[in-house]
Amino acid sequence: MASLSFTANLQRHLRCETQELAGATVREVLEAACASNPRLRGYVLEDDGSLRKHMNIFLNGQQIEDRTNLSDSVNEADELYVMQALSGG
């Protein structure tokens, strides 16, 4: 199981505590979280399933490579963080 955590700024809008989830790719782990929390998808992903422009996902401390299909491989005990980019004003 991989762990999935979220920026505190996202928790201002919806409940999303750190979870242990199964999945072989970033997409599968995120979809597992969305299954029990459908609103989460629209906050993190575009309608076409790609990662929102100003969001980041870190896998073991590194930004994921594939922001479109979220196909980066995930292994047991990996740590995923859904963060927001440093943008705004």
Next chain:
Amino acid sequence: MQKLLISTRKGLFLAQDKGGRFEISRTSFLGDPVTLTLCDDRDNTWYAALEHGHFGPKLHRSEDFGESWAEVGTPSYPEKPESAKDKTPWSLKSIWSLATAGPDRPGALWCGTIPGGLFYSSDRGTTWSLCEGLWNHPQRTNWFGGGADHPALHSIVVDPRDSNHVFIAVSCGGVWETCDAGETWSVCADGMRADFMPPDRAGDPTIQDPHLIVACEANPDMMWAQHHCGIWRTCDGAKSWQEIASAGPSTFGFAVAVHPSDANTAWFVPAISDQHRMPVDGNVVVTRTRDGGKSFEVLTDGLPQGHSYDLCFRHALDIDESGDRLAFGSTTGSVWTTANQGDNWQLLSGNLPPVYAVRFV
């Protein structure tokens, strides 16, 4: 007591008329961008469209006149088929217009978006469905972004005589009409002119850039358009549009308001031009016609004259149901109101965040 909702880059502000002067009495969503609101007087429900920089557009609903808000459904686009040839992403970028769907359709709403899709809700915004009749129209792929990266559906005009009859307008996609509640659509922007296109396409109705269209409540066949290239008016339900050649200091701008019972009376907030989006000579003015555009008055009383650089966005001018009171807000955080059709203006605040929209309740 009359109220005004002010949507800004840093939250939603409710102002109330206190003895002839509006004062801010409540804030909501402080710190978050609120792009526009809708007050549904059929059931006293309020809606607010938010646009989180990181988390995307969201829609909220209030059933207690703005005291509390709850997130409802956000329109979403279906998966783009492999066969689709258009370059537009099938993904919601902004909620860009909201309208009630008519007195005979309680709880039903229309929502216009960037990148150009029109959505319909029959359950007060809980769920939404894409209007496929418009989205799948073959000429929709002619549309392109003007200002925004993608086409922006900013105007929804429901005929008060027949809720099946709806006009929408798109930057840049012209004006479109349905007579069957969205099943079929036809473009109706004949007479408009796009100076930003090569000469042989300047008259193409499907690429026009109306910034906003409004219809007179008592005479809905009379509509006004503040267009990227000037001001146009129709007297025949958009079968043809006639250009208004001159309107005070400039015919460029984004906003327009029409009197609810007198279609010949309309207001505009002009800026210099496409390339210089600020008031002419640094003077904030409102222009008003009472004769269908034959002549215009330039209204200045109570507005700053000299070194003022306020721009009024397309949804940041509103008129109330009496036709006497108007309000407009600016990119530099000023809001003015008038109780006498613009003869005199009062500053509500000069220190708000950039104003996206104002709406009388």
